[in-house]
Amino acid sequence: MPQDKLKIAVAGAGAFGREHLASLALRDDMVIAGVADPSKAATDFAVASFGAKAAFADPVAMLDAVVPDGLIVATPGHTHVAVATAALARDIPVLLEKPVGLTAADAEALIAAEATSKAFVLPGHILxxxxxxxxxxxxxxxxxxxxxxxxxxxxxxxxxxxxxxxxxxxxxxxxxxxxxxxxxxxxxxxxxxxxxxxxxxxxxxxxxxxxxxxxxxxxxxxxxxxxxxxxxxxxxxxxxxxxxxxxxxxxxxxxxxxxxxxxxxxxxxxxxxMLATELAAFLDGVRAGAHPGVVTLADARNGLxxxxxxxxxxxxxxxxxx
Ligand SMILES: NC(=O)c1ccc[n+]([C@@H]2O[C@H](COP(=O)([O-])OP(=O)(O)OC[C@H]3O[C@@H](n4cnc5c(N)ncnc54)[C@H](O)[C@@H]3O)[C@@H](O)[C@H]2O)c1
CATH class of the missing domain: 3.30.360.10 (Dihydrodipicolinate Reductase; domain 2)
Structure with a gap:
């Protein structure tokens, strides 16, 4: 279980990724260890405005370089399964924006990936x-x-x-x-x-x-x-x-x-x-090494x-x- 400041990475630094970055930047118990987005303008903004320590074009390259304690995924919905399963394969917990995938079958793929990982997915069902x-x-x-x-x-x-x-x-x-x-x-x-x-x-x-x-x-x-x-x-x-x-x-x-x-x-x-509350729940889960118990991939699958x-x-x- 990580004891020091958590290393959190963010994939997707568009409109809502910036909301997550702003929420992360307010906390002193973690560092924004990396940000990944194919848009250089987006990563430059994240580094300059929120203190992200490193920038990448590709989330998987970021996971391998930074090895974060947790990943926030705020990329477009059609990329969610690929990015989240890459993190789960590396036992990195994920706060995954909604929709977790585009279909119930996508959610089933995530449920299968979570079952073989030591990490968890917290769907970003913010309400x-x-x-x-x-x-x-x-x-x-x-x-x-x-x-x-x-x-x-x-x-x-x-x-x-x-x-x-x-x-x-x-x-x-x-x-x-x-x-x-x-x-x-x-x-x-x-x-x-x-x-x-x-x-x-x-x-x-x-x-x-x-x-x-x-x-x-x-x-x-x-x-x-x-x-x-x-x-x-x-x-x-x-x-x-x-x-x-x-x-x-x-x-x-x-x-x-x-x-x-x-x-x-x-x-x-x-x-x-609610975004700060969601983030706090995710970080508690990362520290505890267990899903925070609020909303699960099975809930997201039922929604899809x-x-x-x-x-x-x-x-x-x-x-x-x-
Ligand atoms: N919970 C909420 O209330 C809420 C509100 C708005 C958006 N969202 C969710 O947040 C996610 C992002 O939405 P947005 O409004 O920020 O969209 P956006 O289009 O403003 O930003 C998406 C960003 O992701 C980047 N991107 C695309 N593919 C990528 C990849 N493979 N790896 C890394 N970055 C990639 C794009 O370059 C862009 O900067 C969506 O899933 C959306 O549903 C949630």
Whole structure:
């Protein structure tokens, strides 16, 4: 188990890689031992702004040169399996951005690689590390409101997403968060789904799904990449139960409707730094030599089974049963 400052490496120094680098740079218990990105401008920025000790074009070359205690992967989704399995083959734990792969089969490949490694993968399903989400889920799952009947999620993004991410479907980029959240809330797996998109043939569109899961809960999720400014509506989740409901508007309030109605004001709370919380969990796992136990590749695989079905429904126009 590493005792001194941890050596952490980062693959992918684009928009979100920089968020990870900024979060790492705030900690004094580790060093950013290396950064890998084929873009020299990206690695130069990481070295100059976040104190990365060495720069590489290729993540595998970085793993062999630096031998880090842990790797954060913030590369595009289609590269995740190759980069993460290279780290696992070297027994290096990985914080792997979502989506962990593009299909459930990709997640199975990662699960197989993790099974033969001494290291682990922590999927970057960041909502699991968010205090308002954790409190909302805890209320829904406490039994106070009875059995969960449905989860309704709204997670809209500005339309620059359709330009910045032309190669990955919004279902894999944004809805994957709502899907993981819903799996976490209900404890079930998606069983049947109808997915709709308007306008149909562009990512600058709204994607809507409705379905139900093995826990008996209905799913209703909407993501729109249409908002023309960064002023998007707040992310929102509503959980309807047999004896009431709980809803959360991010940064605004958690509201509980039932025998003990109440409102938790989130506006007066300090900003929720879920990325720092996720990073702390990962580093604890690296030090302990064990998965931190919050969200696993099996959870990510269940999410990708759902995205597989949703993408199939979008292409066929019909209900898909898993
Ligand atoms: N958790 C979240 O809320 C959240 C938010 C945004 C992005 N993400 C995830 O972070 C990842 C990166 O997204 P982004 O917005 O930073 O994209 P981006 O396009 O801004 O950056 C990706 C970077 O990876 C580099 N890259 C490409 N292939 C590489 C490889 N094989 N090895 C090393 N670097 C490589 C690119 O040059 C680029 O600099 C994606 O998986 C995305 O889904 C997560």
């Amino acid at each position: 699991r590390f968010s205090s308002p989400y954790r409190r909302t889920v805890a209320i829904a799952r406490s039994g106070e409101l009875g059995a969960i009947l449905s989860v309704t999620g709204r997670n809209h993004r500005d339309d620059s997403h359709a330009v910045r991410y032309p190669d990955i479907d919004p279902v894999l980029m944004t809805m994957v968060h709502d899907i993981d959240l819903t799996l976490w809330i209900t404890g079930g797996e998606l069983q049947s789904v109808l997915a709709l998109r308007r306008p149909r043939d562009t990512f600058r569109s709204e994607t809507l799904i409705t379905g139900w899961d093995t826990a008996g809960a209905m799913w209703h999720i909407s993501n729109a990449w249409t908002v023309p400014t960064a002023g998007i509506p707040p992310d929102r989740v509503e959980i309807v139960c047999e004896m009431g409901s709980v809803e959360m508007e991010l940064g605004i309030a958690i509201r509980v409707f039932g025998r003990n109605p109440r409102e938790i004001d989130l506006r007066s709370e300090p900003a929720d730094d 089974r759902a995205t597989d079905a949703i993408l199939r429904s979008l292409s066929t126009g019909g209900v898909v049963t898993l």
